[in-house]
Amino acid sequence: MADITNTFAGIKSPNPFWLASAPPTDKAYNVERAFKAGWGGVVWKTLGEEGPPAVNVNGPRYGAIWGADRRLLGLNNIELITDRDLYVNLREIKQVKKDWPDRAMVVSIMVPCEEAAWKAILPLVEETGADGIELNFGCPHGMSERGMGSAVGQVPEYIEMVTRWCKANTRMPVIVKLTPNITDIRFPARAAQAGGADAVSLINTVSSITSVDLDSFSPEPSIDGKGSHGGYCGPAVKPIALNMVAEIARDAETRDLPISGIGGITTWRDAAEFLALGAGNVQVCTAAMTYGFKIVSEMIEGLQNWMDAKGHASLDDVIGRAVPNVTDWQYLNLNYVTKAKINQDLCISCGRCHIACEDTSHQAITQEVNGVRRFEVIDEECVGCNLCVNVCPVENCITMEPLAAGETDKRTGEKVSGDYGNWTEHPNNPSRVAAE
């Protein structure tokens, strides 16, 4: 059985599955249930500074996007950081860590952007025996208007400054949680690294409005007829998160910075993809909020089964394995030529491939052959884009077949070169570097 014990930024846990800072980690009651179910660690729900705690709305906090059969695909929330007293949280954190010494206990913090505020809270957290802290620079709603959360996370200089304060004032590992609501994720990651961060975690939620009630014209979730943008999470945000993780993992400046992958992780497979793109562990929120803590046993077992089947003995065999395969567009092999191929035995003749290609692409799929309804790829027109594959309702009915070196691409009339050739040296590229 594959070994999935995990060390992330020096913090050990029996598996790489942590619960992200959110309602599932807001109380000892929840966290204990999570540990009983098998979660490897938690990032406690974000703590604020001493004093009257944050207040939440008293109406609906969530908006959602569902599939046709009510499978939850995306969740949006307007919840703030913990609305419980700081000292109650700290007491509970201390007790839970004492009772569950083998699990990772990381405490998420968000206090005003002043060194004194951080200096005040860090010793209190340190006293609980927690394994590390996570700086919440991500929350896109409610706290950002108060100069915290993503208001800090969107300004690299602030990230660096706050990270530095924290490193100077605590012995605990510092994980900087990044907001996706920026243009280029590498800048905040580099800033965190410059400030001395031990790791980054991402993504926090994506600013969003999930829907509008067309009778009341209120955005959802509606609070007395008004709505506010919230933070989007769940399966829908996974592709955004995967890209951001990969960007940091392959950036020359941050490639050695540990990454805790977050965003839409629902199954072992999602987790494995994050790990492959360079995440050292993963955090989960929406999936647990949708299905309960028990799903972690599927994640653990599924990951192990897959690793066993592939001969990966430990997480180190998996982490970052896909990173070298993430490249810039200009380095993709332009001599790799594929053609769509429709398996006529599997084809159910719905015509979607044809109309997609005909109306919106390259007119490369027939709708009739010899007077009979029949969908065939016209190699002379097919550019190999695979739109047809993606709109086809039948799995594996349309496949993309690479042409072998020496074969003629009927569209261009040119022979396929067996050599690698990219845009940088392409004749159409005005700034090409001659391939000598």
Added chain:
Amino acid sequence: MNSKQHMSGVVAGRLDPSDIADNFQDLHPPLSAHEAIVAADRCYFCHDAPCVTACPTSIDIPMFIRQISTGNPLGSAETIFDQNILGGMCARVCPTETLCEQVCVREVAEGKPVKIGLLQRYATDHAMDNGADIYTRAPATGNKVAVVGAGPAGLACAHRLALYGHDVVIFESREKPGGLNEFGIAAYKTVDGFAQREVDFVLSIGGIDIQYGQELGDGLSLEQLQSDYDAVFLGTGLAGVNALQMPGADADGVVDAVDFIAGLRQSADKSDIAVGRRIVVIGGGMTAIDAAVQAKLLGAEDVTICYRRGKDQMNASLFEQDLATSRGVVIRHWLQPEQVNTTDGKVQSVTLEYTSQTDGKLVGTGETMTIEADQVLVAIGQKLETSGLGSPVKLDGGRIATDQNGRTSADNVWAGGDCTNSGDDLTVTAVAQGRDAAEAINDTLKR
């Protein structure tokens, strides 16, 4: 058309072998990978799911379905086998319509349950087809346990005991393992020799030795087993049958339905199994349905099930009844057989008396009717063969009395499956009881 199709009497080969083969194909063909993913997507991953409670072996159904969804069919199979090592057979033969699928929240809400049985088959087939090697035995304990009967109860018990490191010897009176999985279940529910493949899968854990032709009560005594072994498990099922008692019951053409099915199950292509042109099946349970349907599939022209009570009292589920009628079987209620009429010792017809329920009692009305028949299949129940048990094993209602852990009144003797007085007579119940008795035996041996 086959020349024998309309021949009177009890005749083999009424249909061409290829037609018979077609008729006996898989009742519920397996799901393709895509179908399985779509079916799995309908599961809500309910908390404290009603389906789990309804399953006698308490398989974690939402979890195994989720594992199918996530592309982990092997893990899914493990979830199933951990609770039910015969999960492959149960996926095929469980009356899911009265168990897990009946209480699925989507059945209750929409009348369309998640296809739990077919999904279970998908996962277990995947594991077995890929020769998955799932279980490793605990270090040998040195204990020896005797299991009597290699049916579902005995096999489930033996597997769990072997897992804990005990050595198991199964004493089986027949020459083949599997019990009713091999000799009783309708052929179209378990095609392609699945019963034997499953036995091989169970035995692959090691530490289980089956001795065939060993019959308790015939050269093998319970006292001997008690003294030679650290514990004994009885999983002998119901080896006896209730006989029809009326004039003509011994006529040529009156056949016990269980024997008829056993013969059919053991036949390679079934074209050697003789069936009547007109058949009356007496009984109202699963055996009656299975005998009737299979007789019909072999080419019988008229098959009539006669049951002495009403539709609602039939032991066969509504699904099974509908299956029978869809295959052309006629089910008649409120009729009890009075006599089998014969010519030259051969069945000619059956005379039945109409019945009714009066003050909770079943009474004949005195009025009779006669159905022409050249074969009568008798399915009026099986019973425990008690000769090998001896007085220390107390009975209750004609079956072995056990406590909730399967323990009998005899020293170090446990029992499970059809031979006991608890639970329904189902494969899955036998598996649950065999497994639980193994747990109890293990607890006792550890002490």
